[in-house]
Amino acid sequence: DAGVIQSPRHEVTEMGQEVTLRCKPISGHNSLFWYRQTMMRGLELLIYFNNNVPIDDSGMPEDRFSAKMPNASFSTLKIQPSEPRDSAVYFCASSWGQGYSGTEAFFGQGTRLTVV
Amino acid sequence: SQQGEEDPQALSIQEGENATMNCSYKTSINNLQWYRQNSGRGLVHLILIRSNEREKHSGRLRVTLDTSKKSSSLLITASRAADTASYFCATDVFSAGANNLFFGTGTRLTVIP
Numbered sequence: 001d002a003g004v005i006q007s008p009r010h011e012v013t014e015m016g017q018e019v020t021l022r023c024k025p026i027s028g029h030n031s032l033f034w035y036r037q038t039m040m041r042g043l044e045l046l047i048y049f050n051n052n053v054p055i056d057d058s059g060m061p062e063d064r065f066s067a068k069m070p071n072a073s074f075s076t077l078k079i080q081p082s083e084p085r086d087s088a089v090y091f092c093a094s095s096w097g098q099g100y101s102g103t104e105a106f107f108g109q110g111t112r113l114t115v116v
Numbered sequence: 117s118q119q120g121e122e123d124p125q126a127l128s129i130q131e132g133e134n135a136t137m138n139c140s141y142k143t144s145i146n147n148l149q150w151y152r153q154n155s156g157r158g159l160v161h162l163i164l165i166r167s168n169e170r171e172k173h174s175g176r177l178r179v180t181l182d183t184s185k186k187s188s189s190l191l192i193t194a195s196r197a198a199d200t201a202s203y204f205c206a207t208d209v210f211s212a213g214a215n216n217l218f219f220g221t222g223t224r225l226t227v228i229p
Contacts, residue, residue: 004158031215043159043204043219050214091158097208097215104149105206105217107158 006092006108013115018080021111024073025094033105034067034077035091043091049075050097082115089113120205120220128226135192137223139205140185146208146215148181148188153202153222162190162203197229 005024013019025032034046047057049069057067064083069075079086089112095105120141129135139148147166151159165172165181165188172179178191192199205220 033217035219042221045216045218048214048216055212055214056216093159093217095215095217097210104161104164105159106161109158 004092004094004106004108006090006111008111009109010112011114013082013113015083015115016081017115018078019082019086019113019115021077021090021092021113023075023077023092023108025075025092026106027073029094029096029106030072031095031097031105032069032075033091033093033095034075035093036088037091037110038088046077079113082113084115087114120207120218122203122205122220122223124223125221126224126226128228129195131195131197131227131229133195135195135199135225135227137190137203137205137225139188139190139220141188141205141207141218141220142186143207143209145183146210148179149206149208149217150177150179150188150190151204151206151219153204155201159204192225195225195227197227200225200227 007022031050033048037043046059047067052069067077089110091110093105093107120139123138149164150162153159163174165179176193181188202222202224204222207218209216
């Protein structure tokens with residue numbers, strides 16, 4: 001398996017534009033996480049899915065952020081409209097979680113978003 | 117928040133010395149994991165310790181877990197310059213029918229050659 005694949009690796013966009021980040025988890029994993037990392041706030045959990053269903057989106061900062069997982073092999077994180085304070089590295093991670101036997105998470109390389 | 121906190125925030129040591137990082141958390145967990153992040157890269161899993169385990173080893177890594185104190189420590193022995201990175205603890209919590217993974221604030225380790 002190629003691991004968790006994120007695209008694009010880098011995105012520069014103007015304030016007000018829509019941004020879509022993509023993630024392909026590892027085949028067979030049933031949990032998918034979106035994180036945001038900044039120097040000021042560290043690594044923040046935005047939302048996570050289990051079996052394609054959003055379980056907890058309390059970390060999504062505002063209504064401008066939305067995430068979908070239409071099937072087990074694809075997820076998107078959308079920001080509309082984008083703002084300069086959204087600039088960060090966004091990570092997607094997947095894992096196989098089975099109740100009390102959760103396992104390690106595998107991270108993608110991240111998408112570095114810059115909103116100017 | 118269920119997020120863990122690492123201590124210290126930054127650590128600088130000489131090559132060959134041991135490095136110890138601590139993690140504290142707030143809620144009951146399934147397991148606790150340690151990850152490493154090199155600058156500009158994604159996180160890489162290092163070691164997982166389950167809630168019923170107290171100590172675990174993997175190469176130069178030694179992890180301890182004290183569930184009564186809700187704390188864990190990561191020891192890297194005989195450090196190398198290549199160990200320079202940020203280290204994060206993560207708590208696996210089963211809630212709402214799914215496993216969630218909450219990360220701490222990280223410790224930035226610098227190993228001086």
